[in-house]
Amino acid sequence: MIVSNKEILYLNSLIENAVDLFHNFWPMTSFIHHNPLHGFENMHFEDAINKAQNYFHNRKFLSRQEYQEFFKKGKIKPEKLQDEIENYCQKNEEDGVYAKLYFYILTNTSESVISNDKTEDFIEFLQEKLSSTCAMQKSQKLGLNFGFCDALDNLYDTNLCEEINQKLCKMSMRHLDEGQAVWAPPEKEKGMYFSWKRIIKKDRVFFNKSLQICRILTLSDKPEDIIYWVLQELKIPKDEWEDFFVLQFAKLHGWTGFLRWRSTNQDYLYQKKYPAYLEEFLAIRLYFLYMYLKKTEKKLGYFPDFLRLEQELAKKESFLRIQYNSGKMVPKFIEKYEQAEKNSSLEQVYEEYMLIYNETYKQESAKFLFKCLKGFDGIFEDYGLLLDRLNAFEEQEGFIWLKAMEESYIEDLMIEMLPNIQSQRLNVFDAQFFFCIDVRSESIRRHIENIANIETFGIGGFFGIPLKLIDIPKRDESNLCPAVVKPKNVVYKFEEGEGKESIKLKKALRHIYHDLKYNTMSAYIMVETIGLLFGFDFFGKTILPNLYMPFRKKVFNEENSGKLLIDKYPKDEILERIKLLQREIVKVALKEKYELNVENLDDEIDEFLQMATSHEDVLRLEKGRIKPISRLAISLNLLHYEEVEFLRILKQQYQISYFHKHRHIEKLSKVGFTFKEQVFYAKNALKLTGLTKSFAPIVVFCGHESKSENNPYESALDCGACGGKSSDTNGRVLTYILNKPEIREALKPDIDIPKNTIFVAALHNTVTDKIKIHTYAIPKDRLPEIMSLQKKIDLASANSALERAKRLPLADKLNDKKALKFIERNLHDWSQPRPEWGLATNHSFIIGPRDISQGIKFKNRVFLHSYDYKKDKIGYYLEIILSAPLVIGEWINMEHFFSALDNKAFGSESKVYHNVVGRFGVISGNMSDLRTGLAAQSVHLKGKVYHEPLRLMTFIDAPFYEYRIAIDKIRKVSELVYNEWVKMIFIDRKEEAFFYYHGNSKRWKKIEFCKIEEKSL
Amino acid sequence: MWITILILFLLPVFPISMLVNKLLSVLNYKLFTVLILTFFICGNLTLLKFNINSQIFQFLQFLAVFTILFYSFRLLGVKNLKTFILYLYPIISSLALLWYMIGGDILEFLALKTPILISFLALYTFLFNQFGIIHQKSISGLGSMMPRFSIFFVLSIMGISSSMFFLGYEMLEIEISKLPIVYGVSLVVSWIFINWSSIRVVEWLIYGTPNKLMECRDLDNKKMIFFIFLILISVVFFIFYSLRGLA
Structure with a gap:
């Protein structure tokens, strides 16, 4: 059966719509924080969470107990909670006594009830009052709420979902592997579906030639054929196909997310070599679904297709089955049920069960009412209505708590910032530091400003200069910019300071070690002979990590800063370099093919190369001709047919052709930045933060990174604005550009940089808070200043590290000296699952000058982006900040929000059970869905929520009426604000008020500064 | 004769075990656990007065091994803790008989098995008191709701199943060498089934997602001390008899 192109297109469009709800998952080498509900951002936040529960079976909000703990600690103000409850009651037209009751319940009742005689009496009383209440038998219908596989599992006590998941996980791990596995599946390069087909045909259980589906599999290479056929066989209505696909993908949303990312990144090396697509994934899943259903058919006596399943679900006995199988x-x-099932008499016991079921429901409802009313001073007439309202309230309770908590935080932030807003500071500084907006920069900035006369700025960690870094020594290629940006410029990094011989030796040793390790025979011998050497390594990094690891890194030169190629090559230099490269290739080819060592024939080779890389077929085989045409062939005594053959070999095997030459030209053209580009990026970086004059003698661009051992999540702790990598390179590139006199000249008159101002790069290690200023490019006469600055910074680093250490378990009980040592050890300790808290506890984003946030202890919870609206008349730079840094901030915030809220559904649970798979991700145990969220150790502490799930509260210091348009101009940002994924507040100094988008009323609310001042008193 | 009948009732082998199980299954949970324990202790003590007839020796040995194999196989499909205990009871009883028949010390057997059995049955009673039926489909995830209970439960159930046969170094030697090879193999297979079933019980009862609406009470300090005492007694006896066996 062959599906027509029209149907293929239709299926593919449905698949694309279905996967839109799932977020991309990037490989872990560049961990990108993402909102797990990214596909739902076009909906209101509350609606999105409700809908997501259908797919991910997640919990929607924290439990009442957890919120009560926050309430007891004063993080939720009683008046804010009351306001939210009153809003809820107004919306549902419930009178004041209900508001009072709800507030009482939220703040007083706990989960458990202690029974005694009095409680039993009251419960009985309530039960009598609920005599007319009965449980609603929720008849299950197939659809979003109750998927096909779930229905089967619940009805027939099968484990279909899990078994199919296991098949898919195994297949995905096999095909998507990126070099971890030693053996690859057959014909992997022909695609995932093709490769899987080769294997499944050998499976005696899941391949049966007599079945039509297996015949289709054999005859057709299109996954759409299988998808279409299974949909027909299962008789799924056409209008339900998309939902059906969504539910299938939702079962393994981790693998779905990764495949989605791969299929939209055709440049990704492994996708180019071993393609894999979502329709293939779906086809394989549906194939297994069909085969499992065929097996179930034997047991049931009928094939459980959609229509038949719906008929079964409508039966009374199905209700009993579902109740039993779902616990x-x-x-x-x-x-009694088990007995009736054995005797096939379930219909007969149904009525009996419904009586018991309703009775139990009344008892539970009475207990529930008792919990709510115990100690409450209020009278209710209709307990049935009360019960309904309480049930409805519990559904909304989480959102009420969340909003109350956010309102409390917003008010506190307003109170804290108000004194700063109402005063202005002008100063001349000894140095200026640019840090990433990352929350971890907050404390170090504060300590630096306390210690010395230094001004600090916040900017996206890539410093506004997106680039692709090709690290030659590490053989790594990465985009150092936000995930939403595609860099146009390439920077190469070369190793320096080491001799060629030393590099060759190390590379050779690595190759030998790798080959020995993965060879079946030598692996055993290797353990016997050199196993003890690894014992030293094991002992060193376990017992004495602080001493051993720095020594090891020095030996293997793992921290070589390298040399960067930043300036763009002129075109003629590019052509010259390509010519030299191709010349060498020709010489190598001649040696390999004809065993000829060619010297002093450069001109002849160049002529031959011109023929090879010409657009037209210059050198063609002429019949009957023996004498060669090219001078190279003449010099080497080759015959005509040999020169033609050699030309063909050069084109096909050595990639010397018109196409390849122009590709090289294109690639090398991307290397570095042109003069214009350098001016553009330099101007942007300075104007974005408002620093256009009053430059200090030293300006430092401080990139950041995190270092830890044995941590697959290491890149999650690196700079999110640099695609989960260190932002050191971006800082180095920008300082190089800004130190050039011609660039400074081009920036005038908008930006006037004095001659004595020097730009330097530095690197902030967020585990130890140490900042190292790079001194290699600094003129000798400026070194003493830099060294003096470094000393001050070291002191600030230590203070900041101590402040952050107090929040780490174990370190909080140590004295200062030991706490610093503890932090130092986290760099090297391979048993440490939590080297730092990272971005946990983030809750706000402040866009404005440093004035408004200076001196306030935000405890590393706030993203700080410098911005001066007075230097941005039309809001152009505000739009840049909103469209990139804010969006990334929202991704980070939502990632932490959902990972903390439900670590099982959205996070990746404990690191203890993690295993790296395929070199791109982690799974739990030996086989599971790809874990895409944050580990439990990143957001939880001792089983409790450490990161408080709060939406990103964004403050913009700019006049509301003039600058609000920046939000409306950017579709994504306006979606986030008006759907309440972020809370938006303007600090309007002109109006002396805060303008705050209030979700309840769906409008901007004005709160005067004086009102906040009153509250602070 | 009467002693033989009494023993076969108190330490039932197949098919008498089916009748005894039927009788025990209709009792309330407290009487159920007390009777099992009483039958077990009394049955073992009665063995001290038992003089086995050589004619029925072989047959009884066969029945004992068959009972162990039969009920260990049935344990694999159990979803209810009460049924688990009902099937375990003939297994331990048959083991007692087997131990006696190969010349083992009954008092040693009692010393090693009784504390663990008391612990297991007491925990069952504690659980039943709270929840009523303890079924795979009604209760799960107690590990997170009742951690103290879970620890002792796991220790007790593993103590019962894994120490089934390996009571001491001595028993290991005696058991395997004094029995015909077929019986030895059957016992090993049964041991695997019993351990596997115990792990399955632990899996559904202790692990999994708990029903948050369940109101649970964990063991208080007094009960904890009681169970610690039982576990310690078992360990002490185990060490004592192992050293005796080595000596």
Whole structure:
């Protein structure tokens, strides 16, 4: 059966719509924080969470107990909670006594009830009052809420979902592997579906030639054929296809996310070599689904397609089955059910069960009401109505708590910032530091400003200069910019300071070690002979990490800063370099093919190369001709047919052709930045933060990174604005550009940089808070200043590290000296699952001058982006900040929000059970869905939530009426603000008020500064 | 004769075990656990007065091994803790008989098995008191809701199943060498089934997602001390008899 092109297109469009709800998952080498509900951002936040529960079966909000703890600690103000409850009651037209009751319940009742005689009496009383109440038998219908596989598992106590998941996980791990596995599946380069087909045909259980589906598999290479055929066989209505696909993808949303990313990144090396697409994934899943259903058919006596399943679900006995298999059956009826099932008499016991079920429901409802009313001073007439309202309230409770908590935080932030807003500071500084907006920069900035006369700025960690770094020594290629940006410029990094011989030796040793390790035979011998050497390594990094690891890094030269190629080559230099490269290739080819050592024939080779790289077929085989045409062939005594053959070999095997030459030209043209580009990026970086004059003698661009051992999540702790990598390179590139006199000249008159101002790069290690200023490019006469600055910075670093250490378990009880040592050890300790808290506890984003946030202890919870609206008349730079840094901030915030809220559904649970798979991700145990969120150790502490799930509260210091348009201009940002994924507040100094987008009323609310001042008193 | 009948009732082998199980299954949970324990202790003590007839020796040995194999196989499909205990009871009883028949010390057997059995049955009673039926489909995830209970439960159930046969160094030697090879193999297979079933019980009862609506009470300090005492007694006896066996 062959599906027509029209149907293929239709299926593909449905698949694309279905996967839109799932976020991309980037390989872990460049961990990108993302919103797990990114595909739902076009909906209101609350609606999105409700809908997402259908797919991910997640919890929607924290439990009441968790919020009560926040309430007890004063993080949720009683008046804010009352306001939210009153809003809820107004919306639902419930009178004041309900508001009072809800507030009472939220702040007083706990989960458990302690029974005694009095409680039993009251519960009985309530039960009588609920005599007319009965449980609603929720008849299950297939659809979003109750998927096909879930229905089967619940009805027939099968484990279909899990078994199919296991098949898919195994297949995905096999095909998507990026060099971890020693053996690859057959014909992997022909695609995932093709490769899987080769294997499944050998499976005696899941391949049966007599079945039509297996015949289709054999005859057709299109995954759409299988998809279409299975949909027809399962009789799924056409309008349900998309939902059906969504539910299939949702079962393994981690793998779905990764495949989605790969299929949209055709440049990715492994996708180019071993393509894999979502329709292939779906086809394989549906194939297994069909085969499992075929197996179930034997047991049931009928094929459980969609229509038949719906008929079964409508039966009374199905309700009993679902109750039993899902663990919801009333316990005292279980044995009777089992007996009835054996005797096939479930219909007969149905009425009996419904009586018990309703009775139990009344008892539970009475207990529930008791919990709510115990100690409450209020009278209710209709307990049935009360019960309904309380149930409805509990559904909304989480959102009420969340909003109350956010309102409390917003008010506190307003109170804290108000004194700064109302005063202005002008100063001349000894140095200026640019840090990433990362929350971890907050404390170091504060300590630096305390220690010395230094001004600090916040800017996206890539410093506004997106680039692709090709690190030659590490053989790594990465985009150092936000994930939403595609860099046009390439920078090469070369190793320096080491001799060629030393590099060759190390490379050779690495190759030998790798080959020995993965060879079946030598692996055993290797353990016996050199196993003890690894014992030293093991002992060193376990017992004495602080001493051993720095020594090891020095020996293997793992921290070589390298040399960067930043300036663009002129075109003629590019052509010259390509010519030299191709010349060498020709010489190598001649040696390999004809064993000829060619010297002093450069002109002849160049002529031959011109023929090879010509657009037209210059050198063609002429019949009957023996004498060669090219001078090279003449010099080497080659015959005509040999020169033609050699030309063909050069084109096909050595990539010397018109196409390849122009590709090289294109690639090398991307290397570095042109003069214009350098001016553009330099101007942007300075104007974005408002620093256009009053430059200090030293200006430092401080990139940041995190270092830890044995941590697959290391890149999650690096700079998010640099695609989960260190932002050191971006800082170095920008300082190089800004130190050039011609660039400074081109920046005038908008930006006037004095001659004595020097730009330097530095690197902030967020584990130890140490900042190292790079001194290699600094003129000798300026070194003493830099060294003096370094000393001051070291002191500030130590203070900041101590402040952050107090929040780390174990370190919080140590004295200062030991705490610093503890932090130092986290750099090298391979058993440490939590080297630092990273971005946990982030809650706000402040866009404005440093004035408004200076001196306030935000405890590393705030993103700080410098911005001066007075130097941005039309809001152009504000739009840049909103469209990139804010969006990235929102991704980071939401990632932490959902990972903390439900670490099982959205996070990746404990690191203890993690295993790296394919070199791009982690799974839990030996086989599971790809874990895409943050580990439990990153957001939880001792089983409790450490990161408080709060939406990003964004403050913009700019006049509301003039600058609000910046939000409306950017579709994504306006979606986030008006759907309440972020809370937006303007600090309007002109109006002397805060303008705050209030979700309840769906409008901007004005709060005067004086009102906030009153509250602070 | 009467002693033989009494023993076969108190330490039932197949098919008498089916009748005894039927009788025990209708009792309330407290009587159920007390009777099992009483039958077990009394049955073992009665063995001290038992003089086995050589004619029925072989047959009884066969029945004992068959009972162990039969019920260990049935344990694999158990979803209810009460049924688990009902099937375990003939297994331990048959083991007692087997131990006696190969010349083992009954008092040693009692010393090693009784504290663990008391612990297991007491925990069952504690659980039943709270939840009523303890079924795979009604209760799960107690590990996170009742951690103290879970620790002792796991220790007790593993103590019962894994120490089934390896009571001491001595028993290991005696058991395997004094029995015909077929019986030896059957016992090993049964041991695997019993351990596997115990792990499955632990899996559904202790692990998994708990029902948050369940109101649970964990062991208080007094009960904890009681269980610690039982576990310690078992360990002490185990060490004592192992050293005796080595000596």
